[in-house]
Amino acid sequence: MNINHNSITSCLQLPSVISSLPRKSVLDFLEVSQPTLTRYQDYLNQIKPEGWDYIKGSRGFSRKSIFILCVLKDLIQTLGQAQAIMQLKPTLEEFYNDN
Secondary structure: OOOOHHHHHHOOOOOOOOOEEEHHHHHHHHOOOHHHHHHHHHHHHHHOOOOOOOOOOOOEEEHHHHHHHHHHHHHHHHHOHHHHHHHHHHHHHHHHHHO
């Protein structure tokens, strides 16, 4: 799958000094509701893509995890939920290989 690097890199426009964010800030950054974020977390906990380091009960998310959440959101909006889940790992692998 050819990925849109501009779309993916725009997913994470956080200053480089930020290594993690609390849940509330991630909700605001992604512009999603709490139930949507929880649903995304459930998907990611099942498929465990490279870089997903969220631990249940954590108060926030690492920079890598925020990036993966953002890519998942973008894929869901573009492809729909089922295809996005199937395409997440290959999309991330292609992105990591190109950078």
